[in-house]
Structure formats: C-alpha cells, structure tokens
Amino acid sequence: MLLTKLFLFQTIRYFIIGGGAFLILNKWARVRFQKYRIQETPVSQKQLSTEIKYSLITLLMFSAFFSTIFSPPISPYIKVYAESNIYPLWWSIISVPILVILHDTFFYWMHRTLHHKFFYNKFHRTHHLSTNPTPFASFSFHPVEALLETIWILPVLMIIPIHKYSLITFAFISFLNNIKGHLGFELSSGSRRYLNSSTHHSMHHRLFKSNYGLYFLFWDRICKTEGPPA
Ligand SMILES: [Zn+2]
Numbered sequence: 001m002l003l004t005k006l007f008l009f010q011t012i013r014y015f016i017i018g019g020g021a022f023l024i025l026n027k028w029a030r031v032r033f034q035k036y037r038i039q040e041t042p043v044s045q046k047q048l049s050t051e052i053k054y055s056l057i058t059l060l061m062f063s064a065f066f067s068t069i070f071s072p073p074i075s076p077y078i079k080v081y082a083e084s085n086i087y088p089l090w091w092s093i094i095s096v097p098i099l100v101i102l103h104d105t106f107f108y109w110m111h112r113t114l115h116h117k118f119f120y121n122k123f124h125r126t127h128h129l130s131t132n133p134t135p136f137a138s139f140s141f142h143p144v145e146a147l148l149e150t151i152w153i154l155p156v157l158m159i160i161p162i163h164k165y166s167l168i169t170f171a172f173i174s175f176l177n178n179i180k181g182h183l184g185f186e187l188s189s190g191s192r193r194y195l196n197s198s199t200h201h202s203m204h205h206r207l208f209k210s211n212y213g214l215y216f217l218f219w220d221r222i223c224k225t226e227g228p229p230a
C-alpha cells in the first residue's frame, strides 16, 4: 500500500539522516563540533520528544497527501511522467530548480502569514516550541501547517509536467535543506550571500520576527525581513 510505503520510507529517512546528524553533532563528536554550535540553550528530553511526536504526525500527513494525489480520482490530473522520451532531458534537469524556486516563494509568504498573531497562536506556535531547534524539529508542525507545507505542490503538478526522477530529486533536496535549517550547528564556511543558512533558521526560531525564507535569502532581502546573523 502506497501510504504505508511512503510513511515507512520517510520515517526511516528522518531517523537515519536527521537522527544521525543529531547524534554525531551532539553526542558522538560533540567536542569536535562544539565551536560550530549556534545557540548555547540546552535541548531538553521533553523538547526532543515533542519534536519527534509532531514530526511523525507530519510525515503521516505527507504520506497520506501523496498517496491520495497519486491515486484515482486525482492521479489522472497529475502531470508526473515516467517515460524518458516525452520531454527533452534538459527539461527534466531544469524542472528541479524551478520546483525549488516555486517552493521557496510559496514557503516565504505562507510562513510570513503564519506569523500573523491569529495564525501563529493557532498553528505555527507548535514549530516554535523549539527555540533552539534540532534536526528532529524539521517536520515538527501543527497538522494544519503540515497540510499547508505540502498543498502547494498539487496545483504545480497539475499544471507543469515533471519527470518522476526530477520530483524525487527535488523531494530529497527539500528534505536535506530542511535538516540543514534545523541542524543547530553552522557547518557552512563562506559568506551567506544567497543561501539560507543553519544560523538564519536557528535565529528565526529564537527571534521570531526575521528570516522567513527556506532555501534562499531573496525574499527576505526584497521584503527587508533578513535578521541579524546571530
Ligand atoms: Zn516561523
């Protein structure tokens, strides 16, 4: 059954990659990575349990969403294709960054809307229970926010033809970017010219009123919502 397979896959990936990153940075190689830690606030066992509980609910909702749209009666309207000769190879490649840019734009405006007092208290506060986030917080959303996080892709997949491997590649980039944002450690050297960093999102969890972006800094810069680096 598609729902079960999707849920198992996403849950295993969450614990292996997210959990692995958490254990390496916070336990196994703690001394080595200490200097890269963004916030000193200790992470409690209660915070970890809350992050994991809401993340598992979100992953179940994501699985239900995708198993629904990839099954009748919705699937005939979805333009995801598996054949290699329908559209040229360049389209399969370029559709991945297009999805990332669309996702980044949708996320920025949805996220800013969720910070309106009315929506924040009802839905987004769950994600901000972690003021010093860990990779386990990557999917720690209120169920309504979990639905909002994924609903944007339905009209996109009904309008734009996407090769299934392009969609899988995008999903993996999105997952890794999400883990990076909640790492709690800044591992990227270089300047933060275009890309959202772990520090950016960690500061968003602590300060609430800046750094709403997901992949890039464009929207935060255009709308003057880029916050302090630390
Ligand atoms: Zn937020």
Ligand SMILES: [Zn+2]
Residues within 6 Å of the ligand: 127, 133, 137, 181, 182, 201, 205
């Ligand atoms: Zn977050």
